[in-house]
Amino acid sequence: MLPTNYLISLVIHDIILAATCYVTGWCVLRYQVRVNYTRKINHFLLMLIPFVLAWWFPYTPSLATTVTSLVGFVVMTGVFAKPIRDRVPLVATAFAAVDRPEDRPHTLAWILSQAVGAYLVIIVVFSMLRWFDAAELVAIPLLVNGIGDGLAEPIGVRFGRHRYHVPSLAPGRCYTRSYEGSACVWLTSMIVVLGLLPILSWPVFIGLIISIPPVMTLTEAFSPHSWDAPFMYAIGGACIGFVLLITGG
Structure with missing residues (x-):
């Protein structure tokens, strides 16, 4: 059974990350902000939000919580797959925040x-x-x-x-x-x-x-x-x- 505090942290983390990804992607498309900057903003949040949330929602990390976080990240990132982003403008905008031209x-x-x-x-x-x-x-x-x-x-x-x-x-x-x-x-x-x-x-x-x-x-x-x-x-x-x-x- 996953700790309740972990599940709360996971939901908050994913909501913040998704919102930030969309806003920074919009900045890339609308104001030509460099993806090198917006990608790292999302990188910071991905890595640091769990540490911050742990102060309010403490839990003991385990193999189960780590695997769940991995599965959640893969599922969320999988939404960026080309067939989806080609049909959903909101997803395409969010993807722009991490899509460095040199990586394509x-x-x-x-x-x-x-x-x-x-x-x-x-x-x-x-x-x-x-x-x-x-x-x-x-x-x-x-x-x-x-x-x-x-x-x-x-x-x-x-x-x-x-x-x-x-x-x-x-x-x-x-x-x-x-x-x-x-x-x-x-x-x-x-x-x-x-x-x-x-x-x-x-x-x-x-x-x-x-x-x-x-x-x-x-x-x-x-x-x-x-x-x-x-x-x-x-x-x-x-x-x-x-x-x-x-x-x-």
Whole structure:
């Protein structure tokens, strides 16, 4: 049986995300706002709203809640399928908020596959950290991806002057990221670990503050375009587990 507070949070989260997606999509179509910005607005909300709602509707995460969230996301995103958006203008407007021109025609496939991969990795990472009795540390890769990677693209688009090439899931395509954007991941990693200082032992804190910023930054830098979340969760989780192992937790 799913917790009532979880179900309330899920409904509120999905309503806010759907409304924001429509409004930002309308801004793209009406005012030519760059999709790089509107996509990351939705990225922020997708990752951060659950943390905010947890203050008002606390519940204990479990395999059931994680799987339900994944199924809900796949169903909601599946509404963006071309046969539907071609017939429903409201859906087409919402899709405009996440449909980067450089991702076409793979936009929807990459969004869905990244989400499934990310959720599966989080299940493994959460289970591993719970074994260490440190399940709360799953917030590190979640927040670094949600905030750091969320800021990396718009900062890179607006201020990025020093660029480097990144791989792609689509053969024959070349994408770039910027050192300015990558710096957002580094800074966010530092802030997230510092924010957890009150619940960390000094050996664990020192291990994380030394390892997490470079590991997460390099992972984001070299992950395939539009598929960085699963890699950041997996490698970030492995890094946390290694620190807990060598420090004794």
